[in-house]
Amino acid sequence: MAQTARILIADDDEFIRQMLVVALSDAGYSTGEAESVDAVRSALDSEQWDLVLLDTLGTRGQERVSVLADLCKRAGASPVVVLTGWSEVARWAEENGSVAGVLLKPLDLQALLDCVAATLPMSAGSGPRAVQN
Numbered sequence: 001m002a003q004t005a006r007i008l009i010a011d012d013d014e015f016i017r018q019m020l021v022v023a024l025s026d027a028g029y030s031t032g033e034a035e036s037v038d039a040v041r042s043a044l045d046s047e048q049w050d051l052v053l054l055d056t057l058g059t060r061g062q063e064r065v066s067v068l069a070d071l072c073k074r075a076g077a078s079p080v081v082v083l084t085g086w087s088e089v090a091r092w093a094e095e096n097g098s099v100a101g102v103l104l105k106p107l108d109l110q111a112l113l114d115c116v117a118a119t120l121p122m123s124a125g126s127g128p129r130a131v132q133n
Contacts, residue, residue: 005120008043010034010071011055011083016107020053023109024116037067044074051100051120052080053112056089065092072098079119083107 007029009020014035021031032047034040037057044052052075056064064086072080079100082093093102100119103112 004028004030005050006030006032006048007051007053007116008032008034008040008047008049008078009053010040010043010057011053012036012058013055016055016083019109020107020112023113027113027116029116037071040071041074044071044076044078049075049078051116052078053083053116054080055083056086064089068092069096072096081115081119 007024009017009024009031011017011020012035017033017035021033024031032043032049034043035057037059040054040057043049052071054068054071056068059067065088068082068089080098081101081103082089082099083103083105084090084093085105090102090104093099101115103115
């Protein structure tokens with residue numbers, strides 16, 4: 001039996017986390033959740049993930065980029081797809097070599113599932129830039 005890909009969903013909005021859990025579980029993926037920067041750090045430090053879906057987690061201003069950079073580094077070999085509604089974060093994520101992709105909020109679930117399927121077999125930083133317009 002093939003092992004199910006494990007995806008960490010990191011978003012401070014419980015509704016979005018639950019929506020993604022349902023969509024990804026229905027698509028056959030195993031999920032974990034983190035609602036804060038500290039929870040993401042703990043999840044990344046304690047477990048191996050096949051993919052990390054990473055929101056800005058309620059951070060403000062320039063802190064958004066520095067927190068994302070730290071969490072991307074902690075993710076190690078796990079590809080990271082950034083989920084954001086902030087243009088400066090999307091710009092940073094698109095320019096950052098350690099990010100596998102970026103999806104803009106509000107999320108399109110089919111675009112998310114397509115991005116996940118395209119990103120999972122690839123190593124962090126070498127995946128396609130999946131940008132939702």
